[in-house]
Amino acid sequence: MVYQDIKLPLSSFIALDWTLMTVALVPIIIRVSLRSRNRGIVSLAANISDGFILLAWLSGMVLVAINTWKNSLRMKYLSYPKGSLYYGVPQHLSGHLLYVSWISLFFIYISLWASKAALLAFYYSIFSLQGRRARLTLLGACIFTAATFLLHMGIIAFWCTPISANWAPPPGGHLCSAVHSIESVTISTFTNIATDIVILSIPISTLLATQLGSKEIAGLAFIFLMGSVSILAALVRFVTLKLVQSVPKASITHTIDVWALVEIVSSVIAVCLPSLRVFVRRRRRGQGREEMVEAGLGVGEGRHRKLGSMDGGVDADVVTIVCYGEEKGKVRGMGADIGAGLGEEGWR
Numbered sequence: 001m002v003y004q005d006i007k008l009p010l011s012s013f014i015a016l017d018w019t020l021m022t023v024a025l026v027p028i029i030i031r032v033s034l035r036s037r038n039r040g041i042v043s044l045a046a047n048i049s050d051g052f053i054l055l056a057w058l059s060g061m062v063l064v065a066i067n068t069w070k071n072s073l074r075m076k077y078l079s080y081p082k083g084s085l086y087y088g089v090p091q092h093l094s095g096h097l098l099y100v101s102w103i104s105l106f107f108i109y110i111s112l113w114a115s116k117a118a119l120l121a122f123y124y125s126i127f128s129l130q131g132r133r134a135r136l137t138l139l140g141a142c143i144f145t146a147a148t149f150l151l152h153m154g155i156i157a158f159w160c161t162p163i164s165a166n167w168a169p170p171p172g173g174h175l176c177s178a179v180h181s182i183e184s185v186t187i188s189t190f191t192n193i194a195t196d197i198v199i200l201s202i203p204i205s206t207l208l209a210t211q212l213g214s215k216e217i218a219g220l221a222f223i224f225l226m227g228s229v230s231i232l233a234a235l236v237r238f239v240t241l242k243l244v245q246s247v248p249k250a251s252i253t254h255t256i257d258v259w260a261l262v263e264i265v266s267s268v269i270a271v272c273l274p275s276l277r278v279f280v281r282r283r284r285r286g287q288g289r290e291e292m293v294e295a296g297l298g299v300g301e302g303r304h305r306k307l308g309s310m311d312g313g314v315d316a317d318v319v320t321i322v323c324y325g326e327e328k329g330k331v332r333g334m335g336a337d338i339g340a341g342l343g344e345e346g347w348r
Contacts, residue, residue: 006254010071017064024265027272045125052118059111060264066104098167105156108260113149115267141198148191159184182245189238193231229266233259
Protein backbone atom coordinates (compact mmCIF):
# COMPACT_ATOMS: atom_id res chain seq x y z
CA MET A 1 0.00 0.00 0.00
CA VAL A 2 1.37 3.39 -1.02
CA TYR A 3 1.43 6.04 1.69
CA GLN A 4 -0.88 9.00 1.11
CA ASP A 5 -0.12 12.51 2.31
CA ILE A 6 -2.16 13.90 5.22
CA LYS A 7 -5.57 14.90 3.87
CA LEU A 8 -6.89 18.09 5.45
CA PRO A 9 -8.24 21.35 4.02
CA LEU A 10 -5.42 23.84 3.53
CA SER A 11 -7.10 26.20 5.99
CA SER A 12 -6.95 23.43 8.60
CA PHE A 13 -3.19 23.10 8.13
CA ILE A 14 -2.85 26.83 8.72
CA ALA A 15 -4.98 26.63 11.88
CA LEU A 16 -3.03 23.60 13.12
CA ASP A 17 0.32 25.35 12.64
CA TRP A 18 -0.70 28.45 14.57
CA THR A 19 -2.38 26.42 17.31
CA LEU A 20 0.72 24.33 17.91
CA MET A 21 2.99 27.37 18.09
CA THR A 22 0.58 29.10 20.48
CA VAL A 23 0.65 26.02 22.70
CA ALA A 24 4.47 26.13 22.64
CA LEU A 25 4.48 29.82 23.59
CA VAL A 26 2.56 29.30 26.85
CA PRO A 27 5.30 27.37 28.72
CA ILE A 28 7.92 29.82 27.43
CA ILE A 29 6.00 32.75 28.92
CA ILE A 30 5.62 30.89 32.22
CA ARG A 31 9.33 30.01 32.25
CA VAL A 32 10.52 33.56 31.57
CA SER A 33 7.98 35.03 34.00
CA LEU A 34 9.04 32.76 36.86
CA ARG A 35 12.73 33.45 36.33
CA SER A 36 12.24 37.20 36.03
CA ARG A 37 10.60 37.24 39.47
CA ASN A 38 13.45 35.40 41.19
CA ARG A 39 15.46 38.26 42.66
CA GLY A 40 19.01 37.68 43.82
CA ILE A 41 19.55 34.68 41.55
CA VAL A 42 21.97 35.33 38.70
CA SER A 43 22.86 32.61 36.21
CA LEU A 44 24.44 33.37 32.86
CA ALA A 45 23.89 29.78 31.72
CA ALA A 46 20.18 29.97 32.57
CA ASN A 47 19.88 33.27 30.69
CA ILE A 48 21.57 31.70 27.67
CA SER A 49 19.15 28.78 27.94
CA ASP A 50 16.24 31.24 27.86
CA GLY A 51 17.73 32.90 24.79
CA PHE A 52 18.02 29.60 22.95
CA ILE A 53 14.45 28.57 23.75
CA LEU A 54 13.19 31.91 22.44
CA LEU A 55 15.28 31.37 19.29
CA ALA A 56 13.71 27.92 18.91
CA TRP A 57 10.20 29.38 19.09
CA LEU A 58 10.97 32.29 16.75
CA SER A 59 12.51 29.94 14.18
CA GLY A 60 9.41 27.78 14.43
CA MET A 61 7.30 30.87 13.82
CA VAL A 62 9.27 31.63 10.65
CA LEU A 63 8.49 28.09 9.49
CA VAL A 64 4.79 28.57 10.31
CA ALA A 65 4.69 31.92 8.51
CA ILE A 66 6.21 30.34 5.39
CA ASN A 67 3.81 27.39 5.55
CA THR A 68 0.90 29.80 5.94
CA TRP A 69 2.01 31.73 2.88
CA LYS A 70 2.40 28.52 0.84
CA ASN A 71 -0.99 27.13 1.83
CA SER A 72 -2.70 30.48 1.27
CA LEU A 73 -1.19 30.62 -2.21
CA ARG A 74 -2.35 27.08 -2.95
CA MET A 75 -5.88 27.92 -1.79
CA LYS A 76 -6.17 30.42 -4.66
CA TYR A 77 -5.86 27.61 -7.19
CA LEU A 78 -8.06 24.91 -5.66
CA SER A 79 -10.53 25.24 -8.54
CA TYR A 80 -7.84 24.77 -11.20
CA PRO A 81 -7.46 21.38 -12.93
CA LYS A 82 -4.90 19.34 -11.01
CA GLY A 83 -3.04 18.57 -14.20
CA SER A 84 -2.21 22.26 -14.63
CA LEU A 85 -0.69 22.60 -11.15
CA TYR A 86 2.75 21.73 -9.86
CA TYR A 87 3.03 21.44 -6.06
CA GLY A 88 -0.40 23.03 -5.83
CA VAL A 89 0.34 26.16 -7.89
CA PRO A 90 0.67 27.03 -11.59
CA GLN A 91 3.97 26.04 -13.16
CA HIS A 92 5.29 29.61 -13.39
CA LEU A 93 4.87 30.08 -9.61
CA SER A 94 6.25 26.72 -8.55
CA GLY A 95 9.90 27.78 -8.71
CA HIS A 96 9.41 30.58 -6.20
CA LEU A 97 7.29 28.38 -3.93
CA LEU A 98 9.91 25.64 -3.94
CA TYR A 99 12.68 28.17 -3.29
CA VAL A 100 10.86 29.51 -0.22
CA SER A 101 10.20 25.93 0.89
CA TRP A 102 13.93 25.21 0.67
CA ILE A 103 14.68 28.27 2.83
CA SER A 104 12.16 27.08 5.42
CA LEU A 105 14.09 23.83 5.91
CA PHE A 106 16.93 25.73 7.58
CA PHE A 107 14.53 27.11 10.18
CA ILE A 108 13.29 23.61 11.06
CA TYR A 109 16.76 22.55 12.13
CA ILE A 110 17.68 25.91 13.67
CA SER A 111 14.62 25.53 15.89
CA LEU A 112 15.32 21.91 16.80
CA TRP A 113 18.97 22.51 17.64
CA ALA A 114 18.19 25.71 19.55
CA SER A 115 16.02 23.60 21.87
CA LYS A 116 18.88 21.14 22.30
CA ALA A 117 21.26 24.02 23.06
CA ALA A 118 18.78 25.43 25.59
CA LEU A 119 18.77 22.11 27.43
CA LEU A 120 22.57 21.92 27.37
CA ALA A 121 22.86 25.44 28.79
CA PHE A 122 20.34 24.49 31.45
CA TYR A 123 22.37 21.39 32.33
CA TYR A 124 25.49 23.55 32.61
CA SER A 125 23.78 25.73 35.22
CA ILE A 126 23.33 22.53 37.24
CA PHE A 127 26.27 20.26 36.56
CA SER A 128 29.09 22.80 36.21
CA LEU A 129 29.38 22.54 40.00
CA GLN A 130 29.74 18.76 39.91
CA GLY A 131 33.43 18.73 39.09
CA ARG A 132 35.79 18.36 36.15
CA ARG A 133 34.26 15.12 34.87
CA ALA A 134 30.79 16.66 34.62
CA ARG A 135 32.15 19.71 32.81
CA LEU A 136 34.05 17.54 30.32
CA THR A 137 30.91 15.50 29.70
CA LEU A 138 28.98 18.68 28.99
CA LEU A 139 31.75 19.96 26.73
CA GLY A 140 31.71 16.73 24.74
CA ALA A 141 27.92 16.89 24.40
CA CYS A 142 28.12 20.52 23.25
CA ILE A 143 30.76 19.73 20.63
CA PHE A 144 28.75 16.77 19.34
CA THR A 145 25.55 18.84 19.20
CA ALA A 146 27.31 21.67 17.35
CA ALA A 147 28.80 19.17 14.89
CA THR A 148 25.42 17.58 14.11
CA PHE A 149 23.88 21.03 13.65
CA LEU A 150 26.55 22.02 11.12
CA LEU A 151 26.06 18.65 9.42
CA HIS A 152 22.35 19.37 8.95
CA MET A 153 22.99 22.87 7.66
CA GLY A 154 25.45 21.41 5.16
CA ILE A 155 23.04 18.69 4.05
CA ILE A 156 20.23 21.18 3.41
CA ALA A 157 22.51 23.62 1.60
CA PHE A 158 24.74 21.33 -0.47
CA TRP A 159 23.05 17.95 -0.88
CA CYS A 160 21.76 18.96 -4.31
CA THR A 161 24.09 20.24 -7.01
CA PRO A 162 23.70 22.76 -8.34
CA ILE A 163 21.96 24.31 -5.34
CA SER A 164 19.29 25.72 -7.65
CA ALA A 165 18.17 22.13 -8.34
CA ASN A 166 16.20 22.47 -5.09
CA TRP A 167 13.72 24.75 -6.85
CA ALA A 168 14.67 25.00 -10.55
CA PRO A 169 16.38 21.90 -11.96
CA PRO A 170 18.50 22.37 -15.08
CA PRO A 171 17.07 21.28 -18.45
CA GLY A 172 16.74 17.52 -18.50
CA GLY A 173 17.39 17.33 -14.76
CA HIS A 174 15.13 16.41 -11.88
CA LEU A 175 13.93 18.38 -8.90
CA CYS A 176 16.16 17.63 -5.93
CA SER A 177 15.55 18.00 -2.20
CA ALA A 178 17.50 16.76 0.80
CA VAL A 179 14.27 16.05 2.70
CA HIS A 180 13.00 13.81 -0.12
CA SER A 181 16.23 11.81 -0.46
CA ILE A 182 16.26 8.59 1.55
CA GLU A 183 20.05 8.78 1.92
CA SER A 184 20.12 12.30 3.37
CA VAL A 185 17.07 11.69 5.55
CA THR A 186 18.70 8.53 6.94
CA ILE A 187 21.78 10.53 7.92
CA SER A 188 19.64 13.33 9.33
CA THR A 189 17.31 11.07 11.30
CA PHE A 190 19.90 9.00 13.07
CA THR A 191 22.28 11.88 13.87
CA ASN A 192 19.26 13.77 15.22
CA ILE A 193 18.26 10.82 17.40
CA ALA A 194 21.86 10.29 18.52
CA THR A 195 22.06 13.94 19.59
CA ASP A 196 18.83 13.65 21.57
CA ILE A 197 20.04 10.49 23.30
CA VAL A 198 23.35 12.11 24.24
CA ILE A 199 21.57 15.13 25.72
CA LEU A 200 18.88 13.14 27.54
CA SER A 201 21.47 10.82 29.07
CA ILE A 202 23.54 13.57 30.72
CA PRO A 203 21.55 13.91 33.98
CA ILE A 204 20.83 10.20 34.45
CA SER A 205 23.81 9.38 36.68
CA THR A 206 23.07 12.28 39.02
CA LEU A 207 19.37 11.55 39.13
CA LEU A 208 20.03 7.91 39.97
CA ALA A 209 21.96 9.08 43.04
CA THR A 210 18.94 11.07 44.24
CA GLN A 211 16.27 9.48 46.43
CA LEU A 212 12.99 9.89 44.56
CA GLY A 213 9.41 9.31 45.58
CA SER A 214 6.80 7.79 43.30
CA LYS A 215 5.44 11.21 42.26
CA GLU A 216 8.93 12.48 41.46
CA ILE A 217 9.68 9.37 39.41
CA ALA A 218 6.43 9.87 37.49
CA GLY A 219 7.34 13.51 36.83
CA LEU A 220 10.80 12.52 35.62
CA ALA A 221 9.35 9.85 33.36
CA PHE A 222 6.99 12.42 31.85
CA ILE A 223 9.88 14.77 31.05
CA PHE A 224 11.80 12.00 29.31
CA LEU A 225 8.62 10.99 27.49
CA MET A 226 8.19 14.52 26.13
CA GLY A 227 11.83 14.56 25.12
CA SER A 228 11.26 11.30 23.28
CA VAL A 229 8.37 12.71 21.24
CA SER A 230 10.85 14.55 19.03
CA ILE A 231 12.62 11.23 18.43
CA LEU A 232 9.30 9.63 17.48
CA ALA A 233 8.49 12.51 15.10
CA ALA A 234 11.87 12.13 13.39
CA LEU A 235 11.26 8.40 12.98
CA VAL A 236 7.78 9.02 11.51
CA ARG A 237 9.26 11.34 8.89
CA PHE A 238 11.88 8.72 8.06
CA VAL A 239 9.37 5.86 7.76
CA THR A 240 7.07 8.03 5.63
CA LEU A 241 9.82 8.75 3.13
CA LYS A 242 10.87 5.11 3.13
CA LEU A 243 7.34 4.13 2.12
CA VAL A 244 7.27 6.47 -0.88
CA GLN A 245 10.88 6.37 -2.05
CA SER A 246 10.00 4.27 -5.12
CA VAL A 247 6.95 6.35 -6.07
CA PRO A 248 7.73 9.08 -8.64
CA LYS A 249 6.78 12.62 -7.67
CA ALA A 250 5.27 11.42 -4.40
CA SER A 251 3.76 14.31 -2.51
CA ILE A 252 4.33 14.10 1.23
CA THR A 253 4.79 17.82 1.81
CA HIS A 254 2.12 18.12 4.51
CA THR A 255 3.35 15.05 6.36
CA ILE A 256 6.87 16.44 6.53
CA ASP A 257 5.65 19.89 7.62
CA VAL A 258 3.28 18.59 10.30
CA TRP A 259 5.74 16.18 11.88
CA ALA A 260 8.53 18.75 11.75
CA LEU A 261 6.31 21.14 13.68
CA VAL A 262 5.34 18.43 16.18
CA GLU A 263 9.04 17.79 16.71
CA ILE A 264 9.70 21.50 17.27
CA VAL A 265 6.80 22.02 19.68
CA SER A 266 7.54 18.90 21.72
CA SER A 267 11.19 19.94 22.05
CA VAL A 268 10.24 23.41 23.29
CA ILE A 269 7.74 22.02 25.81
CA ALA A 270 10.25 19.43 27.06
CA VAL A 271 12.80 22.15 27.81
CA CYS A 272 10.17 24.24 29.64
CA LEU A 273 8.65 21.40 31.68
CA PRO A 274 10.69 22.10 34.84
CA SER A 275 9.32 25.65 34.95
CA LEU A 276 5.81 24.34 34.42
CA ARG A 277 6.26 22.04 37.40
CA VAL A 278 7.37 24.99 39.53
CA PHE A 279 4.36 26.97 38.34
CA VAL A 280 1.90 24.18 39.15
CA ARG A 281 3.45 23.57 42.56
CA ARG A 282 3.28 27.25 43.45
CA ARG A 283 -0.31 27.50 42.33
CA ARG A 284 -1.20 24.44 44.36
CA ARG A 285 0.54 25.55 47.53
CA GLY A 286 -0.03 29.28 47.24
CA GLN A 287 3.43 30.06 48.58
CA GLY A 288 5.69 33.03 47.86
CA ARG A 289 8.92 33.45 45.93
CA GLU A 290 11.09 32.36 48.83
CA GLU A 291 9.88 28.80 48.43
CA MET A 292 10.92 28.54 44.79
CA VAL A 293 14.20 27.06 46.03
CA GLU A 294 13.63 24.66 48.89
CA ALA A 295 15.73 23.02 51.59
CA GLY A 296 17.32 19.62 51.48
CA LEU A 297 20.40 20.17 49.29
CA GLY A 298 22.62 17.91 51.34
CA VAL A 299 21.64 19.44 54.72
CA GLY A 300 19.46 17.19 56.79
CA GLU A 301 17.83 19.96 58.86
CA GLY A 302 14.76 20.39 56.63
CA ARG A 303 14.92 24.21 56.78
CA HIS A 304 14.18 26.42 53.78
CA ARG A 305 17.23 28.18 52.40
CA LYS A 306 17.80 30.58 49.57
CA LEU A 307 20.56 30.09 47.08
CA GLY A 308 22.81 33.12 46.91
CA SER A 309 24.18 34.82 43.83
CA MET A 310 27.15 33.17 42.21
CA ASP A 311 28.76 32.83 38.83
CA GLY A 312 26.73 30.35 36.84
CA GLY A 313 24.28 30.19 39.73
CA VAL A 314 21.54 27.62 40.06
CA ASP A 315 17.95 28.81 39.80
CA ALA A 316 14.60 27.33 40.77
CA ASP A 317 14.47 25.14 37.70
CA VAL A 318 17.67 23.43 38.79
CA VAL A 319 16.14 22.18 42.00
CA THR A 320 12.98 21.20 40.17
CA ILE A 321 14.47 19.07 37.40
CA VAL A 322 17.27 17.43 39.34
CA CYS A 323 16.22 17.37 42.96
CA TYR A 324 12.80 15.82 42.82
CA GLY A 325 12.94 14.87 46.48
CA GLU A 326 13.13 18.43 47.78
CA GLU A 327 9.53 18.55 48.92
CA LYS A 328 10.15 15.78 51.44
CA GLY A 329 13.72 16.72 52.35
CA LYS A 330 14.99 13.62 50.58
CA VAL A 331 17.60 15.07 48.25
CA ARG A 332 21.01 13.43 48.52
CA GLY A 333 23.99 12.95 46.24
CA MET A 334 23.98 15.97 43.97
CA GLY A 335 22.88 18.33 46.70
CA ALA A 336 25.80 17.33 48.86
CA ASP A 337 28.18 17.87 45.97
CA ILE A 338 26.75 21.32 45.26
CA GLY A 339 26.98 22.26 48.92
CA ALA A 340 30.59 21.11 49.10
CA GLY A 341 31.46 22.97 45.94
CA LEU A 342 30.01 26.26 47.13
CA GLY A 343 31.23 26.30 50.68
CA GLU A 344 29.52 28.25 53.41
CA GLU A 345 29.75 31.52 51.49
CA GLY A 346 27.52 30.15 48.73
CA TRP A 347 24.46 29.97 50.97
CA ARG A 348 22.42 32.78 52.44
